[in-house]
Amino acid sequence: MKTVRCVSLGCPKNLIDTEVMLGKLSRAGYRIIDEAKSNDIPDIWLINTCCFIKEAENESLDVIKQAVKSGGGSEVVVAGCLVQRNPELIRRKFGKGVRAVAGVFDRDNIVGICGGLGVNRAVSKPARLCREDTRRLRVTPGHFAYLRIAEGCNNRCSYCVIPSIHGAYRSKRPEIIIKEAKELVANGVRELNIIAQDTTSYKSGRTELPELLAMLNRISGLKWIRLLYTHPAHYSKRLIRAVAELPKVVKYLDLPVQHISDHILKRMCRRVSKEQVIDLISDLRSEIPGLYIRSTVIVGFPGETKDDFRELMDSLKQVRFERLGAFRYSREPGTPASRLSGQVPDKVSQARLDEVMRLQQSIAFEHNQKLIGRKIDVIIDSISDNGYIGRTYGDAPEVDGNIFIKTGKSLKAGSIIRAKVTGVKNYDLMGIV
Helix, strand or coil: CCEEEEEECCCHHHHHHHHHHHHHHHHCCCEECCCCCCCCCCCEEEEEECCCCHHHHHHHHHHHHHHHHCCCCCEEEEEEHHHHHCHHHHHHHHHHHCCEEECHHHHHHHHHHHHCCCCCCCCCCCCCCCCCCCCCCCCCCCCEEEEECEECCCCCCCCCCHHHHHCCCEECCHHHHHHHHHHHHHCCCCEEEEECCCHHHCEECCEEHHHHHHHHHCCCCCCEEEECCCCHHHCCHHHHHHHHHCCCEEEEEECCCECCCHHHHHHHCCCCCHHHHHHHHHHHHHHCCCCEEEEEEEECCCCCCHHHHHHHHHHHHHHCCCEEEEEECCCCCCCHHHHCCCCCCHHHHHHHHHHHHHHHHHHHHHHHHHHCCCEEEEEEEEEECCEEEEEECCCCCCCCCCEEEECCCCCCCCCEEEEEEEEEECCEEEEEC
């Protein structure tokens, strides 16, 4: 029985591919080593890579390098986005140190690839249909999981490499999604986090995202449905109404705006204007009581002037996102943005990033202070030395804050409780049942 140790890098969409591959390998007789519980040297290192921005590519290359140098007779198999985008880079840097590669669309052949090391040196082209993600060996805690409803992207934002890696947008058939969701719930999942490159573009036959959410809402045993990766250009009144009215859909939306200046939004090819973004946020807040919005912004985009950045800062002060991630623009070869004039110096973009994060820290801390004394729904994630660690419905797993719960009661991971917020600790909360 050969052993496999896997490192999964990048986004939750990558994580699903990792879980599918591990499920296939496990059923084929490979023993999966739990990285958190063992230091055993594996027979095979499986590294699922990311290359969305330069920092992610560098991290992937560093992990591959460590695996190649780990010794002990281990073979190294490299999979995922970096392979799909640039297999020659892997060959050039590591040669025979990497015994096989598996692109994004070679995922379902991983057993054959690992069984015939050194044979597979090419990558497959994007699949025509969105694939099933069933029989996964999950690496997330048992009570939450990610559910992919589509692959690829048609938005063609000028800075993004995703369409060149994953191909055109393909919605998964609703009956397959429900099958996957029921399988996950049967295995103990209580919170489903809905993902795609753009969830708001979902459409399969007559089924669009509002109808799909209603179908998921009817699954017995499922408690929370969280909507991630929504695009501001593709909202509808029906979708807003579905989020507001469906009881299992938590009042939390991941809404990456990327910028607010019309000048920059146009250069980004975001297909939306500042006025439309501001109006959408206003509609969401008025129609969905208790809504938390997580957004992301990019600073230092080519051509971003002082006035563009000041406009962004003023808007962030106005809309006051409960959650916000900010990133420096990464100049990715082959993207339209990489050829734009007005590339912003690193020193300037870093200063702008620091300014955004200082502002958001003050907004987040002020928001947390206002929660003291309030009661809020919380899902328990794990046990700590002094009680339990959980998340409010306004906190997505792995990206947002926690709430530390003190109680004499016995709680299980996945329990959903009503908690009272008693204090704050930076981005985290303190509470009692």
